[in-house]
Amino acid sequence: MKGPNNEMADRGQAYTLEGFISAMVLVMAVLFALQAVVLTPSTGGLADRSIQAQMQQEAQDALVVADQDGDLTETILYWDGEGGFGDTDISENPNREADNGTYSTDQFANVSTLGQIMNQSFAQQGWNYNVEIHYTDDDGDFETKSLVYQGSPSSGAQTASYTIAVLDDDQAYDGSNWMNVSDVNGDARTIPKAEPNEPVYNVVEVRLTIW
Numbered sequence: 447m448k449g450p451n452n453e454m455a456d457r458g459q460a461y462t463l464e465g466f467i468s469a470m471v472l473v474m475a476v477l478f479a480l481q482a483v484v485l486t487p488s489t490g491g492l493a494d495r496s497i498q499a500q501m502q503q504e505a506q507d508a509l510v511v512a513d514q515d516g517d518l519t520e521t522i523l524y525w526d527g528e529g530g531f532g533d534t535d536i537s538e539n540p541n542r543e544a545d546n547g548t549y550s551t552d553q554f555a556n557v558s559t560l561g562q563i564m565n566q567s568f569a570q571q572g573w574n575y576n577v578e579i580h581y582t583d584d585d586g587d588f589e590t591k592s593l594v595y596q597g598s599p600s601s602g603a604q605t606a607s608y609t610i611a612v613l614d615d616d617q618a619y620d621g622s623n624w625m626n627v628s629d630v631n632g633d634a635r636t637i638p639k640a641e642p643n644e645p646v647y648n649v650v651e652v653r654l655t656i657w
Contacts (some may be wrong), residue, residue: 457637481613504567505575505606505654512560519610520617521558521593522579522650527621527634531593533557550594552573564654573656574599580651583639591636603657612637612647 512518524532530547531554551569554577556559568575579595618627622636627647628639640648 448482449482466578477479480489494602494619498602501568501573501656502606503606505604505656506608508560508567509564509606509654510564511607511653512558513608513610515559517559518608518652519612521560521633522652523612523616523618524557524628525619525621525630525634527617529636531591532619532621540642551594551596554594564594568656573655575656578653578655579637580653581637581648582638582640584642586640599655600657603655606651607651607653608650614639614645614647616647617632 453643458507495533509518512521525533526532526547531549533548533553548556549561551561551565556563560577564575574596575594576592576599578590578592580588580590583589612627614628615626617624618630618635620630624625637648639651640646
């Protein structure tokens with residue numbers, strides 16, 4: 447049989463243990479709350495940045511691969527003879543999805559290696575993309591033309607670019623035949639020669655924007 451002193455001791459130990467457990471629960475709750483406030487946004491941000499970095503790298507790789515066999519140069523020199531790109535004329539392509547001489551993503555895949563890669567890696571996965579070329583005209587002004595235009599990019603869009611030096615003897619299509627780009631009639635040129643007396647016809651930046 448326990449005496450009063452033993453009962454008080456047991457009660458005191460119980461209170462002490464209860465207080466300790468309560469304190470541990472409180473500490474755990476605080477730590478959990480701190481993790482929820484600090485770690486969750488960081489984790490999400492890191493995931494977003496990782497996806498964006500991967501998108502940009504894949505876009506850059508697509509440009510490099512497309513240039514390996516000269517296809518990227520051929521793509522930007524495939525003209526319709528009227529200042530636009532080949533196979534974008536609406537009379538020949540009644541199902542064309544875009545205006546102003548630009549390709550739909552499916553059409554772009556049909557005329558270029560870059561289009562095939564972009565279609566498989568991005569368009570079919572639900573991503574939008576634009577393809578632009580930037581160059582200097584014969585007056586020294588910067589010009590931009592779109593090969594593919596799917597709208598205004600979102601704030602999280604990623605961009606990759608690749609620069610091509612087009613030489614006078616690179617082959618261009620004038621709407622009916624392939625010939626040296628420097629021999630294409632002026633009215634049939636989509637990209638003009640920048641410097642009349644230089645062997646470099648023009649320097650063209652191909653820019654991809656994905657969102």
